[in-house]
Structure formats: structure tokens, C-alpha cells
Amino acid sequence: MQLIAMVVASPNPVRNEKILAIDLPMIDLSADRSEVGKLIVRACEEYGFFKVINHGVPEGVIAEMEQESVNFFEKPLAEKQRAGPANPFGYGCKNIGFNGDMGEVEFLLLHTNPLSIAQRSKSISNDPSKFGSAMNNYIRAVRELACEILDLMAEGLWVRDPSYFSKMIRDVENDSFFRINHYPSCCNNNTTRVGFGEHSDPQILTILRSNDVGGLQISPDHGVWIPVAPDSAAFCVNVGDVLQAMTNGRFVSVRHRALSYSSQSRMSMAYFGAPALQARVSAPPEMVTTNRPSLYRPFTWAEYKATAYSLSLGDNRLDLFINCKDDDHKKLLD
Numbered sequence: 001m002q003l004i005a006m007v008v009a010s011p012n013p014v015r016n017e018k019i020l021a022i023d024l025p026m027i028d029l030s031a032d033r034s035e036v037g038k039l040i041v042r043a044c045e046e047y048g049f050f051k052v053i054n055h056g057v058p059e060g061v062i063a064e065m066e067q068e069s070v071n072f073f074e075k076p077l078a079e080k081q082r083a084g085p086a087n088p089f090g091y092g093c094k095n096i097g098f099n100g101d102m103g104e105v106e107f108l109l110l111h112t113n114p115l116s117i118a119q120r121s122k123s124i125s126n127d128p129s130k131f132g133s134a135m136n137n138y139i140r141a142v143r144e145l146a147c148e149i150l151d152l153m154a155e156g157l158w159v160r161d162p163s164y165f166s167k168m169i170r171d172v173e174n175d176s177f178f179r180i181n182h183y184p185s186c187c188n189n190n191t192t193r194v195g196f197g198e199h200s201d202p203q204i205l206t207i208l209r210s211n212d213v214g215g216l217q218i219s220p221d222h223g224v225w226i227p228v229a230p231d232s233a234a235f236c237v238n239v240g241d242v243l244q245a246m247t248n249g250r251f252v253s254v255r256h257r258a259l260s261y262s263s264q265s266r267m268s269m270a271y272f273g274a275p276a277l278q279a280r281v282s283a284p285p286e287m288v289t290t291n292r293p294s295l296y297r298p299f300t301w302a303e304y305k306a307t308a309y310s311l312s313l314g315d316n317r318l319d320l321f322i323n324c325k326d327d328d329h330k331k332l333l334d
């Protein structure tokens with residue numbers, strides 16, 4: 001990966017980590033379509049992360065979802081716990097997943113299916129239909145944004161079927177999730193702790209936004225962390241493991257984490273676009289050539305998701321799906 005940046009000293013939870021000072025590519029979705037496609041492809045190859053502006057998600061839709069989220073996290077712990085424990089859906093506090101991962105975070109993890117939203121809203125809000133409609137509107141808008149970005153990626157990669165990627169999350173049976181993370185402030189002693197530990201996202205594409213408090217960092221190389229400047233006017237987009245597999249390793253599902261600052265409270269909202277459980281994940285023919293043979297064996301999303309949930313947050317799961325352990329193939333991933 002090509003990264004030219006300055007190494008700077010910065011407060012950090014782990015000694016000897018290098019912190020780089022650069023910012024992510026900012027892509028204006030209202031610019032010329034073929035240019036936008038090229039910029040997105042380059043960002044996904046180099047960073048696996050980029051920011052978008054002029055994204056078409058109405059400000060009012062974002063503001064309503066944020067307000068509902070603030071209302072929930074302001075409740076007393078006992079009330080929030082009525083929406084838990086996260087199994088995996090519901091309210092969770094400090095425990096992430098089922099394999100002992102922990103962080104300075106409380107969260108709501110929800111399926112994006114409207115029936116599931118209606119059901120869950122009852123334990124989340126005193127006005128379930130208000131929470132449900134805020135969330136349905138938000139999900140509809142960010143799914144549209146995710147589909148538009150996936151179509152631009154397919155065009156930029158010269159994939160013949162421009163909806164090859166987006167049709168997976170348009171499927172009525174899609175298994176997309178929504179997560180609201182709250183990293184509470186606690187005191188004035190200026191400590192920095194890990195809120196959400198190092199990981200890659202298993203799905204196709206993540207559409208993330210946060211309030212104006214920083215904390216998100218990406219790690220394109222082992223032991224190197226790049227802080228992502230917070231920007232509540234933009235969405236941060238990242239490639240998930242499934243998209244890395246569907247681009248035959250051309251796009252990178254980059255590891256990231258969120259730090260939690262004791263003096264400031266951070267809230268982030270992430271939409272994880274995923275296929276239907278029975279959908280078969282494989283690269284389109286245009287992504288596979290004699291110079292670049294198929295890196296991963298085909299798998300279903302159900303199979304991949306089960307593997308993710310059997311492992312810890314920081315474990316590398318995609319390598320378990322490499323076609324053969326041939327050294328030449330492995331080199332393509334580095």
C-alpha cells in the first residue's frame with residue numbers, strides 16, 4: 001500500500017505505535033460520474049476508506065436519527081438494559097460479540113429489516129413508532145447511498161453488470177445491520193482508552209458517520225494508525241471483507257478502531273450493507289485474470305458470518321477463505 005505521510009507524536013493507548021497525520025480522500029458525489037468512479041476505485045485500493053460529501057442523505061433524516069440515539073443513551077442504565085443484552089441485537093455495554101472482546105463503548109445493534117425494527121423499537125423508545133420511523137428513513141437513505149457508491153465502483157472497475165455489488169444489498173432478504181455506538185465521557189483526567197478494538201468489517205460496505213468528536217483510526221499497515229478527522233457533514237465509507245473478496249483482493253478491507261476520550265463523548269452510527277444469508281459471494285469474471293487468479297473460494301454470506309461470529313473481533317477471517325495457500329497467491333494480498 002502506498003502511503004506518504006508524516007509520523008507525529010500523539011497520545012495513544014499503546015506505546016510504540018506510529019501515528020500518521022494524513023486525511024482520507026474526500027469525494028464529491030455531485031462531480032462528473034466517470035471521474036468519481038475512478039477516484040472511488042483509487043481510494044478503495046489505497047486506503048479502503050474514503051469520505052463522501054453531497055451524498056444525498058437529507059440533513060433532517062440524519063438529525064432525527066441522531067436525536068433518537070441521544071434520547072436512548074441519556075436514559076438510566078436500567079432502562080437501557082431493557083433493550084439488551086445484545087445477542088447479537090439489542091443494547092450492549094462494554095462487551096462486544098460473544099468471544100470476550102471488551103471496550104469503552106455502549107451500543108445498540110439492530111437488524112435493518114423493517115419488521116425487526118418495529119419489534120425492537122418497543123424496548124428502545126417510549127415512542128416506538130417515532131424511533132421506528134426515524135430508523136426506517138435513515139436506513140432507506142443510507143442504503144440508497146451505499147447502492148450508488150457500489151454502482152460507481154462497478155463502473156470504475158469496468159464490471160459489465162453495474163449492479164453486480166449493489167443488487168446484493170437491494171435484495172429484500174439482505175442481512176444488513178445498523179449500529180449506534182456511544183463512547184461516553186467520564187471525567188476530566190484526559191485519558192485515552194480503546195472504545196472499539198481493532199477489526200475489519202465483515203460485510204460488503206460500511207457507511208459511517210459520527211458527531212464532531214474524533215476517535216476513529218485506520219491501520220493500513222501493521223502497527224501504524226491514521227486518525228480520521230471527524231466531520232459531521234460527510235459520511236465515511238469503508239470496504240468490508242466481502243467486497244475485498246468480490247474484487248479479488250483489489251479493494252482492501254482495512255482494519256480500524258475507535259478510541260474513547262474521557263473528556264468528550266463520541267457517538268457514531270454505522271450501516272453495514274450485507275447480502276442475503278444464502279447469497280453466494282464470488283468475484284465477477286472481470287476481476288479474475290491469468291495474472292490475477294481467483295484468490296478466494298466462493299462462499300455464502302451465512303458461512304462467512306458464522307465464521308466471523310466464531311472468532312474474536314481482531315481475528316483475520318478472510319484469510320481462512322483463500323483458495324490455496326500458495327505463496328504467490330498470498331503475496332498478492334500484501
Ligand SMILES: C=C1C[C@]23C[C@@]1(O)CC[C@H]2[C@@]12CC[C@H](O)[C@@](C)(C(=O)O1)[C@H]2[C@@H]3C(=O)O
Nearest residue numbers: 088096097098101201202308309311312313
Ligand atoms: C467479536 C465480534 C463482534 C462482531 C462479531 C465478532 O465475533 C467479530 C466481528 C464483529 C463485528 C465488527 C463489525 C460490526 O460492528 C459487527 C456488527 C459485525 O458484523 O462484525 C461486529 C460483530 C458484533 O458486534 O456483533
Ligand SMILES: O=C(O)CCC(=O)C(=O)O
Nearest residue numbers: 179181196216258268270
Ligand atoms: O465508532 C466508530 O467510529 C467505529 C465503529 C466501528 O468500527 C464499528 O462499529 O464497526
Ligand SMILES: [Fe+2]
Nearest residue numbers: 199200201256
Ligand atoms: Fe468497524
